[in-house]
Structures are given as structure tokens and as C-alpha cells.
Amino acid sequence: MALYRKVETEVEIKASTQKFHEIINRKLYRVSNVSSNKIRSCELHEGEWGKVGTILYWHYTHDEKDRVAKSVTEDVDEENNSLTWNMVEGDHLKHYKSFKIKIQCIPKDKGSVIRFTLEYEKLHEKIPDSHTFLLFCVDIAKDIDAYLMGDNNEGSFITKA
Template sequence: MGLYRKLETDVDIEAPAWKFHEIIHKNPHHMSNIASDKIQSCELHEGEWGKVGSILYWNYVHDGKACVAKDVIEAVDEENNSITWKMIEGDLLELYKSFRITIQCTPKDKGSVIHYTLEYEKPHEDIQDSHGLLELCASMSKDIDAHLMGKTNEGSSIEVGAPKA
């Protein structure tokens, strides 16, 4: 039996949900300019930017280490500002049997809430849960928000919620 896990967190931002979604959905290649300390590049490997079935290749920094990921856009819901990527190659799959990231951007009275869901299967109990990657996602959200709002993002702190089973 697999050891399936799910980690989730919410990040409050000032930018509109649709603007945030547009960056991660249709323009992820701009994230290396927005959060260069976290994302070095995002390249389209196959398909079209933002289209289901397209394959992206990422160079990023996770826990102080240069990493790579190749993922396929598994689902997009433009009405609900949601996107899901499924990892098909890369460093995360050296630790986990499968890995999926879903990001949903929800408008609120002022700003938006960015909800991250990481779903993965561990090959055995000794593998740590991916709290570091969840923190990376949350921190990147603040960088994207600062970019969209025309601010710098120095000294921000990120609080990641507890995992949900």
C-alpha cells in the first residue's frame, strides 16, 4: 500500500487572483525574473504555454540545492483560477513515487488567497514530507505578489499551515 500524503497552505496576497493565475498559468517563464533566487528558468519543452498536456522544464532552488523538474500541465480551470502540474521527471521523483502541485487563486474583498496543494506518494515512511517545497511555493507567491503590485519584497515572512491528511 502506498504512503499518500497531502500538504496544503494558503497565502494571502494583495494582487487580484486573475493576475496571479495569469503569471503561473500562461507566463511561468517570467517567474525567473520575478523570483530569480528561487526559479532560474522555466522552458516550454512541448506543447503551448498554459495548455493542458504541455510539458515544462524548470530549474529551481530547493533547500539551497539546484534542482530540476519536468512536469505536464494536467488540468486548468480558468474560471476558478486553478492549475495542476504533475511531475514526470526530476529531483522530486528521486524521493517520491509521484508528485502533483495544484494552485488555486481565489479573490477576496481585498486581494486574493493562493491555495497550494501538494499531493505525493512516498516509497517508504523514512522519506520526509515536503514542507520545504511548500514553503518555497508560499515564498514565491509573495515575490509574484510584490511584482504584480509594483513593490519589492524584502523582509517578508511566510507562515505555512500545518499539513492536512
């Protein structure tokens, strides 16, 4: 039985492709304020926001547990509004030999479609597929959409209450 898996889903949002991609690619430091019950922090460890090779540290809550991850930005495609993070350390790698998150923002007449693709290799076949993490990504996209469509000033930094 092959241990390599690829799971995908799409979620429609009201925000523009450009605004969503800007937050997810260059302003990830805001996500902990926008989706604070899921993302505790996203810290720039090395490199520049939105650039290939950038190393990020994540503190997040998934399946009611506090977790950590270290990711490297593997690909950024500005033309197609997509990016790929490769998890290189952290809780994911307790169960997976490799784990990548690909996000593509696709424009629609009104709003966007956000496509999430998770590619991973399980350490053994008893590890369940990562559907709950895929839903976790969708929930964060919805939180970002609500923020982008709300009454806010995108040019200012959001602070936690």
C-alpha cells in the first residue's frame, strides 16, 4: 500500500484573489489576529515575507492541541497567485515523512476560489489521511475572507483585543 497521499479541496470566498494572496503570502503575521483560535503566531525566522526560501515558525491549535511547525516557502507564483510551503520540522513530521501545503487563489466573476492541496507521505499505513488538517485550512481561509470583507483598514496592523 502506497503511503504517499494528495488531498485537495476548494472553498469559495467573497474577497478578491489579490487581497487573499497578499495576506497569505506577504502578511502572514496578521493571520494570528484574524484567526486567533487556530493560528497563535506565524513568525519570520529567516528571509523575507513572500519570498522563496523564507523560513517560518508556526504556533497553532489543531484537533484541540497546541502544535508547532517550521516551514520553508518552496514556491511562489505571483502570476497564478499560488504558493507552496514545505514543513521541515514540527508536529506534522511525527506522523509524516514529508508534508507540503499548496494554496492557489483563483479569480471568479465575484470573489475567488481558494484551492488547498496537501501532499504528504505517511510514516506508516495506520496514520489517517490528513482530512482534518484540510478542513483546518478551509476554516482559516473563511476567517481571512471575513476579515477582508469586514469593516477594516487593510493598511493598518490589527492588534489582538
